[in-house]
Amino acid sequence: MRVATWNVNGLRARLDFVLAWLRERQPDVVGLQEIKLTDEIFPHDAFAEVGYRAATHGQKSWNGVAILARETPEVTQRGLPGHEGFGARLLAARVGELDFATVYVPNGKHLEHEDFARKLTWLEALAEQLEQGFHASRPGVICGDFNVCPSGLDSWNEAELGGAIFHTPQERQRFEALLSAGFSDLWRKLHPDRQAFSWWDYRGGAFHRKQGLRIDFLLGTPAARSALQAAEIDRGWRKKRDGLTPSDHAPVWADLA
DNA sequence: ATGTCGGAATTATTCCGA
Numbered sequence: 001m002r003v004a005t006w007n008v009n010g011l012r013a014r015l016d017f018v019l020a021w022l023r024e025r026q027p028d029v030v031g032l033q034e035i036k037l038t039d040e041i042f043p044h045d046a047f048a049e050v051g052y053r054a055a056t057h058g059q060k061s062w063n064g065v066a067i068l069a070r071e072t073p074e075v076t077q078r079g080l081p082g083h084e085g086f087g088a089r090l091l092a093a094r095v096g097e098l099d100f101a102t103v104y105v106p107n108g109k110h111l112e113h114e115d116f117a118r119k120l121t122w123l124e125a126l127a128e129q130l131e132q133g134f135h136a137s138r139p140g141v142i143c144g145d146f147n148v149c150p151s152g153l154d155s156w157n158e159a160e161l162g163g164a165i166f167h168t169p170q171e172r173q174r175f176e177a178l179l180s181a182g183f184s185d186l187w188r189k190l191h192p193d194r195q196a197f198s199w200w201d202y203r204g205g206a207f208h209r210k211q212g213l214r215i216d217f218l219l220g221t222p223a224a225r226s227a228l229q230a231a232e233i234d235r236g237w238r239k240k241r242d243g244l245t246p247s248d249h250a251p252v253w254a255d256l257a
Numbered sequence: 258a259t260g261t262c263g264g265a266a267t268t269a270t271t272c273c274g275a
Contacts, residue, residue, distance in 0.1 A: 061265065062263095201275085204258085228269090
């Protein structure tokens with residue numbers, strides 16, 4: 001079974017790009033983030049044509065998450081309880097025997113902004129929510145854009161960015177708490193010393209300058225981790241193709257037995 | 258170059274968020 005995560009940065013602008021990726025990679029379950037549209041206009045038909053059912057938690061203009069799967073996802077949670085006012089950022093569903101969730105963690109903007117403190121609180125609430133929705137003995141994956149760079153290895157410039165947004169001890173401690181609760185960073189488990197990024201700013205030629213961050217993750221329960229066979233970041237899909245503009249994030253996928 | 262995108266508000270230009 002192939003599971004994947006992708007912040008698409010606007011599904012209307014990215015639909016053809018996403019469909020091409022689905023045809024090539026043939027994932028079984030995908031968590032999308034930043035779909036930037038409402039549930040009413042979600043393109044269910046386009047996904048059905050390539051063999052996917054979708055569950056959605058969207059909103060107008062910003063944020064929004066969705067789950068694509070070969071079989072119909074049965075939604076177990078829409079939104080992070082008590083934090084719905086911070087945007088449509090969490091969707092959990094059962095897909096066959098897999099417990100799955102997609103999250104779009106608040107950006108936080110900068111350390112002095114009120115959104116930074118709200119981001120930390122949101123991450124704490126996420127940890128509580130996951131305790132209820134996932135179990136060590138069941139295969140489960142929580143994926144998404146966490147907007148946290150877990151270690152210096154995950155940043156193109158820890159020397160200068162360490163301590164700045166995405167790189168603070170407060171964010172890292174809260175991400176670490178998710179791992180301590182039993183979730184494994186699946187890509188990192190297979191590539192413990194590799195530096196690779198999943199996001200590059202559109203500005204300044206960051207992609208070609210290799211100025212990126214690894215902030216998109218597939219976190220697996222112990223049962224998922226023990227079934228892990230492969231995990232990759234689809235860096236090639238961060239490039240323009242056939243004249244289509246890419247997202248600023250690359251997809252990340254993992255194969256589970 | 259604070260250098261690019263997506264989307265909305267408003268009518269091709271400006272803003273906001275990332």
